[in-house]
Amino acid sequence: MSDLGGSTLDALERLRRLQSVTDATLAHLSVDELLNELLERIREILDADTAAVLLMDRSRNELVARAAKGLEEEVEQGVRIPVGKGFAGRIAAEGRPIVLDRVDHTTVLNPILRQKEVKSLVGVPLMAQGETLGVLHVGTTTKRRFSRDEVELLQLVGDRVALALQARLSERARVVIETLQRVFTPELLPEVPGLRIATRHLPAATAVGVGGDWYDAFVLPSGDLVLVMGDVAGQGVTAASVMGKARDALRAYALTGLAPGDIAARLDRFLHEFGEGEIVTLLLGVLDKELTTFRFVSAGHLPPLKVGTDGATFAWNRTPNPPLGLARASRFEETVVRLERGTSLLLYTDGLVERRDESLDTGLERIRSVAGSVLWEGDPNLAITDLITLLLEDRRLTDDAAALLVKRPSAPEPTFEAAIAAQPHSLTGIRRSLMQWLEDKGTSRLVSGDVVLAVSEACANSIEHAYGPSGGFVTVAAAMDDDLIEVEIRDYGQWRRSDGWKRDKGIALMRGLMDYVDIDPSETGTTVTMRKSAR
Amino acid sequence: MSREIASFDFKCEGAVSVADLSGEVDMSNAGEVRQRLLQFVSNEDHGLVLDLSGLSFIDSAGLHVVLEVMTLLEERSKQLSLVVPPDIHPARTIALFGLDEFVAVYPDREAALNAARSWPVS
Numbered sequence: 001m002s003d004l005g006g007s008t009l010d011a012l013e014r015l016r017r018l019q020s021v022t023d024a025t026l027a028h029l030s031v032d033e034l035l036n037e038l039l040e041r042i043r044e045i046l047d048a049d050t051a052a053v054l055l056m057d058r059s060r061n062e063l064v065a066r067a068a069k070g071l072e073e074e075v076e077q078g079v080r081i082p083v084g085k086g087f088a089g090r091i092a093a094e095g096r097p098i099v100l101d102r103v104d105h106t107t108v109l110n111p112i113l114r115q116k117e118v119k120s121l122v123g124v125p126l127m128a129q130g131e132t133l134g135v136l137h138v139g140t141t142t143k144r145r146f147s148r149d150e151v152e153l154l155q156l157v158g159d160r161v162a163l164a165l166q167a168r169l170s171e172r173a174r175v176v177i178e179t180l181q182r183v184f185t186p187e188l189l190p191e192v193p194g195l196r197i198a199t200r201h202l203p204a205a206t207a208v209g210v211g212g213d214w215y216d217a218f219v220l221p222s223g224d225l226v227l228v229m230g231d232v233a234g235q236g237v238t239a240a241s242v243m244g245k246a247r248d249a250l251r252a253y254a255l256t257g258l259a260p261g262d263i264a265a266r267l268d269r270f271l272h273e274f275g276e277g278e279i280v281t282l283l284l285g286v287l288d289k290e291l292t293t294f295r296f297v298s299a300g301h302l303p304p305l306k307v308g309t310d311g312a313t314f315a316w317n318r319t320p321n322p323p324l325g326l327a328r329a330s331r332f333e334e335t336v337v338r339l340e341r342g343t344s345l346l347l348y349t350d351g352l353v354e355r356r357d358e359s360l361d362t363g364l365e366r367i368r369s370v371a372g373s374v375l376w377e378g379d380p381n382l383a384i385t386d387l388i389t390l391l392l393e394d395r396r397l398t399d400d401a402a403a404l405l406v407k408r409p410s411a412p413e414p415t416f417e418a419a420i421a422a423q424p425h426s427l428t429g430i431r432r433s434l435m436q437w438l439e440d441k442g443t444s445r446l447v448s449g450d451v452v453l454a455v456s457e458a459c460a461n462s463i464e465h466a467y468g469p470s471g472g473f474v475t476v477a478a479a480m481d482d483d484l485i486e487v488e489i490r491d492y493g494q495w496r497r498s499d500g501w502k503r504d505k506g507i508a509l510m511r512g513l514m515d516y517v518d519i520d521p522s523e524t525g526t527t528v529t530m531r532k533s534a535r
Numbered sequence: 536m537s538r539e540i541a542s543f544d545f546k547c548e549g550a551v552s553v554a555d556l557s558g559e560v561d562m563s564n565a566g567e568v569r570q571r572l573l574q575f576v577s578n579e580d581h582g583l584v585l586d587l588s589g590l591s592f593i594d595s596a597g598l599h600v601v602l603e604v605m606t607l608l609e610e611r612s613k614q615l616s617l618v619v620p621p622d623i624h625p626a627r628t629i630a631l632f633g634l635d636e637f638v639a640v641y642p643d644r645e646a647a648l649n650a651a652r653s654w655p656v657s
Contacts, residue, residue, distance in 0.1 A: 424562045424563035427561050427563055427594075428540050428559060431559075445624075446624070449627070450624075450627070452592075453594060453624070453628060456594050457594055460594060460595075460596060463562070464562065505595055509594075509628070509631055
């Protein structure tokens with residue numbers, strides 16, 4: 001085996017041997033298959049007796065034996081070498097090849113190498129993009145002096161192994177991260193009558209960039225809608241797992257009925273204690289069930305955009321809050337945005353805004369102007385697609401990006417309008433004509449029955465309570481848009497004080513029948529607005 | 536009733552009165568419905584089975600009347616039960632209103648009459 005020792009390898013021969021470890025037939029092997037195959041070939045090229053790969057376990061700063069030839073016990077026993085200690089540990093720590101002519105307990109930590117009576121060793125670091133992934137070493141059971149050429153050859157082989165390894169490890173990490181993101185992204189968005197929600201999550205084009213962007217949307221038992229857009233300021237599996245923790249903790253805090261600022265404060269502490277040291281930016285808001293008030297807190301996150309027919313404006317948090325995980329803020333300031341009919345809110349992460357070659361302000365101005373031009377009309381799902389297409393142009397995403405759009409459609413034009421005398425005998429007529437209108441719209445018998453009963457109840461209230469003996473009239477308007485039925489019953493008198501249980505039971509019945517009931521009394525009359533999904 | 540939107544059909548099954556109430560009941564005819572039902576139950580009856588199978592609509596005013604009838608019959612030591620097939624919209628109204636917490640509700644007439652056989656003599 002010493003026929004190579006000391007001799008100069010012919011350039012062509014080196015090339016041929018190198019090719020044997022970058023062979024295309026290796027492309028489809030798993031990490032372990034790949035390492036085993038490569039070690040076999042390396043042992044052959046260098047005419048060595050043993051060959052082994054140890055991979056870095058960064059969380060414990062140790063090397064772990066992953067594949068070996070002639071030293072299989074090393075892998076079976078899961079040998080671990082602290083970085084900086086022993087032969088392999090020094091290679092990893094110093095990032096350079098080491099040649100050993102004498103193997104004993106002063107130079108080698110691993111007892112298996114000594115038991116196998118390995119006499120000479122040469123090892124190289126496995127480096128990719130400045131990062132040490134592990135160590136590759138070969139050994140002989142007869143004493144041998146490895147030449148500089150052989151060390152160089154082993155390093156060249158090591159570089160190729162490192163590249164192949166990195167591609168596979170990051171591909172595997174990518175699968176893990178994407179699985180986590182799938183698990184932690186709501187599969188079904190909540191259906192809120194009177195609101196349209198559309199979301200997009202775009203993973204980065206490069207595996208390295210994939211990380212911890214997430215969004216969430218869920219309805220609380222109170223009927224309020226919670227909207228979340230978050231970004232873990234890290235990448236990889238750790239960021240994705242922190243994202244999962246943050247999402248679950250946030251849901252748990254939200255379920256207790258806390259205000260957004262209080263949820264943020266608790267989540268801040270939570271991430272500080274249990275979050276692997278990652279920093280999280282978060283936009284968290286609650287849209288009340290009347291769909292009019294969005295109360296939000298931004299923890300170091302980009303501001304939501306409010307989009308109406310007159311363009312888009314940022315809703316900046318009045319006082320900026322720090323990101324979560326630092327546990328430095330004593331309170332998180334909230335901001336309130338009104339959501340009028342016909343307006344939308346866009347929540348997003350910086351992946352959609354930032355470009356390497358420009359300032360954040362430029363990116364923000366771009367999303368503001370694009371959102372203002374494409375988000376104010378039409379179907380939210382199509383609008384969000386347009387937005388992303390226009391924002392990204394043909395760029396590849398280097399960071400994750402996520403966007404969540406909620407839209408309160410404009411009030412549909414009522415297509416049913418009627419006015420009835422405020423007398424009990426008017427009720428049958430309004431029920432018949434409303435039922436006919438609902439049937440014409442293709443509404444199911446059950447939903448039609450519910451709407452007709454709720455309207456009849458509301459009219460009965462007006463007839464009974466709004467007017468004196470001289471009487472008056474009640475108007476009924478109904479509209480249907482996108483499977484949402486909206487009715488409005490209006491009188492022009494003043495309701496007498498409740499006679500208690502009886503009227504309350506009637507109103508409770510209306511609330512049971514419809515998704516949303518609002519009774520708005522004023523000096524000039526009472527307006528009852530009710531909504532129900534036709535689905 | 537000035538304009539009939541509900542109709543009655545009364546008969547006796549032994550010591551139980553059976554009333555078919557069909558059509559619609561709302562605030563315009565609820566008072567009259569109460570009147571007719573109470574008049575119909577004789578002193579010899581053990582109670583009333585109110586069959587709503589033919590009812591297409593009832594509102595909270597109508598359901599209050601059913602509750603009042605029940606209370607007034609109870610004062611005369613008489614029972615009330617309802618026949619409400621689950622597929623008619625009033626079944627949903629009754630459930631949402633919670634009337635079934637106060638009054639025995641049966642899905643068909645036979646079940647209601649079977650149960651009525653064990654009603655105590657008033």
